[in-house]
Amino acid sequence: MKVECQECGAEIPVPEDAVAGEIVTCPDCGGDFEIASKTGDKVSLKPAETVGEDWGQ
Amino acid sequence: MVEICVLYDKVRFEEKALYDKALKMGIKAQIIDAKAITISTDSKKKDFLLGDVILQRSVSHYRGLYLTACLEFLGFSVINKFKVGEICGNKLVTSLVLAKHKIKTPKTTFAFSAESAMEAIGKTGFPLVLKPIVGSWGRGVFPLRDEEVANMIVEMREENDSPLARIYYVQEMVKRPPRDLRCIVVGDRVVAAIYRYSAENEWRTNVARGGKAEPAPITAELEEIALKAAKAVGGGILGVDLMEDSEKGLVVHEVNNTVEFRGAASVSNADIAGAMVEYAISVAKR
Numbered sequence: 001m002k003v004e005c006q007e008c009g010a011e012i013p014v015p016e017d018a019v020a021g022e023i024v025t026c027p028d029c030g031g032d033f034e035i036a037s038k039t040g041d042k043v044s045l046k047p048a049e050t051v052g053e054d055w056g057q
Numbered sequence: 058m059v060e061i062c063v064l065y066d067k068v069r070f071e072e073k074a075l076y077d078k079a080l081k082m083g084i085k086a087q088i089i090d091a092k093a094i095t096i097s098t099d100s101k102k103k104d105f106l107l108g109d110v111i112l113q114r115s116v117s118h119y120r121g122l123y124l125t126a127c128l129e130f131l132g133f134s135v136i137n138k139f140k141v142g143e144i145c146g147n148k149l150v151t152s153l154v155l156a157k158h159k160i161k162t163p164k165t166t167f168a169f170s171a172e173s174a175m176e177a178i179g180k181t182g183f184p185l186v187l188k189p190i191v192g193s194w195g196r197g198v199f200p201l202r203d204e205e206v207a208n209m210i211v212e213m214r215e216e217n218d219s220p221l222a223r224i225y226y227v228q229e230m231v232k233r234p235p236r237d238l239r240c241i242v243v244g245d246r247v248v249a250a251i252y253r254y255s256a257e258n259e260w261r262t263n264v265a266r267g268g269k270a271e272p273a274p275i276t277a278e279l280e281e282i283a284l285k286a287a288k289a290v291g292g293g294i295l296g297v298d299l300m301e302d303s304e305k306g307l308v309v310h311e312v313n314n315t316v317e318f319r320g321a322a323s324v325s326n327a328d329i330a331g332a333m334v335e336y337a338i339s340v341a342k343r
Contacts, residue, residue, distance in 0.1 A: 019068055019073065019076075019088070020068070020090070021065050021066075021067060021068035021072070021088065021090055022067075022068040022069075022073075023067060023068075034067070048067070049066070049067070049092075049117075052117050053191075053192060053196070053219075054117055054118040054119050054120075054146075054191065054192070054193070055116050055117055055118070055193060055194070056116060056118075056193030056194035056196075056265060056317075057193050057194075057296060057313040057314065057315050057316055057317050
């Protein structure tokens, strides 16, 4: 499954088992996107949050 | 039937593993975006379809912490509790709690000005470790080996915009093998333990820094100290990090509130996600 990058228009591969909330990265421009929704073959993206100072464990 | 809710802000290996495991176990489960929730002082629990027990898995510490406070206000059972997150999210408070409960921990001095920080550094002696009191994945953790660099780092911290940067956490450099131990504690048992070896040209052992995981035996000593540390911070699902001090033996340096277990799951045969789901069910039934 593939989805168009909102930044550069390249194709971002989306694994079959990906779910909403997962992050995908554009192989061309390196932009990170969060999967906003995924139903059947339709995937919509939104820009991923940038890593915050309080991220992680 | 108990329903579990996995709260995320970014779905990683762990959140997916927990959700998938619950479904595989035939348990009703949902995975909900923490970023999409709003709660008011007028809100009622019945307005939120978040099941019977919530696994708080936000990668952002403060988002997870304060959302947990709101959910507890509504009457939800959240793992971990707000109070646990508050302790574990702050290295200074964690060190105090560990010391108070007589759990062996690296000797740490706290200072509240640049001048007293340099004094604490002088008394501790080089090499030592300067850590931010809030922060993760080893960010901002500096090994300091001489006064010149120490001065520069303290100067940098003084210029930082965050008031938290000016609270100094000065820790002895533990003489240890090039690894530490991560124990995954679920309720009253240690589910898995791993050694984390630091990556090349890196002294921190965080898996997020490229650290490599290897299975570690859960010895009676390790189990005892890890469970004691988990209990001291209030219990739940926790990642207890320990070092093997050549003189003091096992010392606990950190307890993680939203434990990552990708590294542990890759080398351990234990069903880590399964144990967490079972624990969540037991909490819901309480």
